[in-house]
Amino acid sequence: MDLTAGGARVASVARSERTGLVPAGTVLAGSVISLVGLTWDIQWHGDVGPDTFFTLPHLFLYSGSAISGLASLVIVLMTTAARRAGREVDARVGGRAINVFGKVFAAPAGYLVTGTGAAMFLLYGLWDQWWHGLYGFDAVIDSPPHIGLLLSITLSIIGTVMVFAAAREHRWGTLGVVGSLGVLIAFSTVTVLGLQQIDVDLVDVISVGIALLSVLLVSAGAGFWRRPGGAVRVAAALAVIQAITWWFSPWAAEAYASAVGLPMRDYIDGVPAMPAMMPMALLPIAAVLEAVYLLSRRGWSTGRVSVLAGGIGGFLIGASMPIQNVFVYGMARVDWPLVIVTAAVGGVFGLLGGFAGWRFGGMLRLLAPAKGDDAHA
Template sequence: MATQATNALPAVHDVPRREVTGAWFLMFGYATLLTGMVWDGQWHGDVGPDDFWTAPHLLLYSGTGIIGLTCLTVVLLSTWARGPVTGTPSVTVFRTFRAPWPFLVGGLGASGNLLYAGADLWWHEVYGFDIAAGATPSHLGLGLSIQVEIFAMVMAFAVLRRTRAERWGLALAVGLATIGSTSAFGMVSELLFDWLPGLAPRVLGLGAAGALTLTLIVGLTRGWHWPAAAGLAFLGVQGALALFAPAATRWYADAIGQPMRDYAANAPQALIGFPATFPLIALVTGGVVAWAVRRGVSPIVITAGVGALVGVNTTLFYAALGMEMSLPVTLLAAVAAGAGTGWVSWQCAVMLRRFGVRTGAVAGAVTA
């Protein structure tokens, strides 16, 4: 049983302006980072040689710098704030600084990113140019740190569901997160499952990434509109990156006197980095959610089913592109991974919704 707190809990609209503004700056920083990351992937495919100081790298680390400074600013403003404690649940760091959870997570991710950036600089200086992403400890560390920054951005917008603009912000955050999660999820899945015969590990990882983001917005919004909105946001982000990265790569190669590879297709790698059919699945998810809610289907069943659907879509997309795999084995594994990720995502959504509803300190609550 639980005894109610004697003091009223602040409502979701009590989120301080510093956290609202900080959430949008986290998104701006991550959008900058993602643009640099996709541009860097296009550069490796079409040109090749690089070092730490190339324009795509500098754009990527500029985005990380924006995230880190945003998190530091919000933490300091939260620490100096007077009056009753409101806003997202926070933790006290070094017995002094009050850090709201999304901005603590974002600060840790940005710190790790910059730390591994130094390792990446050292690696380039020792081993030279054209290091394949994911093949070095520094790239793996960068990918995992970036994933932490993604989680921070989504956490910040999970609190902001008060207005239509903020819910669109959540949809855009999910669209950005879906594309950006390909790096960490792809690398980790290849490390874990590359030894399994017939299985395409990257398909498994990307299916889990898509299942996580899509089912998360289902769990956070509890409606059919916003999964479809997330698909629309994904379409806009992927389309913009597909237009930008090849053009920027050609321009930059000409500017620094680097020739294009003889076999460079000059095709937008952003269109195959994650299934371009994802917006269709997001639209179908909206319909599935509307149908299931009217019939009283359990939310966990809904999210597990949506995750399995994302796994099917990811497998069939890469099979159509000719990726080497055993289709039955990979399809079965992707469906299982997607359904499991959907279940986990629902649990995460439940916790994040409490961040948005129960802001501030919980005074006098007793649980037995």
């Protein structure tokens, strides 16, 4: 046994833990701040209305992307300096370094994606400022610059998932993947509002979009974890986020309105807008998916099992979302034809989500250096 090599590896892992946790936690904090700003801003528009480019919820959105972007830039510059100085670059810190603009910069994969999303957010923010100056206040959230802003933050959160996945040898790395996937599901429930431009009878296209992305991301958690509990952990992270924002959104909107002297609207229904779009039944549905994944231990192909689980998950989420809306918003009755058709379409898209999600989880695992590797690019 090579004790020298073993000791060097232990020292390398310890060093990566010290140098990787702070920037990873910083980009995750930026993602969470952006999520807080979004849920606050949506509630503000519904309960109060008037705003400017520099409202407090908007500043949360901007600062979240700025924090993630600046942290990514610092890591890219540090990695570039280390590469030029001939020093070893630890692949556990954000993933293996990728050459950018030839060999001008060396950027760890996760931080490259996060930083790119933050840079795109800046460009779409300028477009949004021009849009508001030309058209005034937006009546809807799914304006072109808003969709661009939401997709930019989504890309940054995907990069955050990658950053933690590269550090899966550490407990904080695996926990960070679960937490950031939960943030990504929560954020995606607003991004799918762009689908409401598709007018299809008897199908709730928003619920189908939520079903697809929810299945994809809990399947990614299962594919990354590769043992029982991955999907449930991601769903539990979403449940915690939903519970906190359910309380926070209405409170923050009312408190801020009172602070700036604006009245609340008379017709407020008391429902937290963004948390109400998050699938409440995802945790038990994820448990069903975990049971389906056990079929792979009976000799079934893992790929086929992931597709089957995705189809079942998509069907259940597609069925649950219209029913959830009835109970949350106090509607008179359940539109069962809508539920059945939405469930069927959700099941079809869930097949794709299960297929892609499991493989996305496997790709996340590949970001970390193999055990026994020297972890250096």
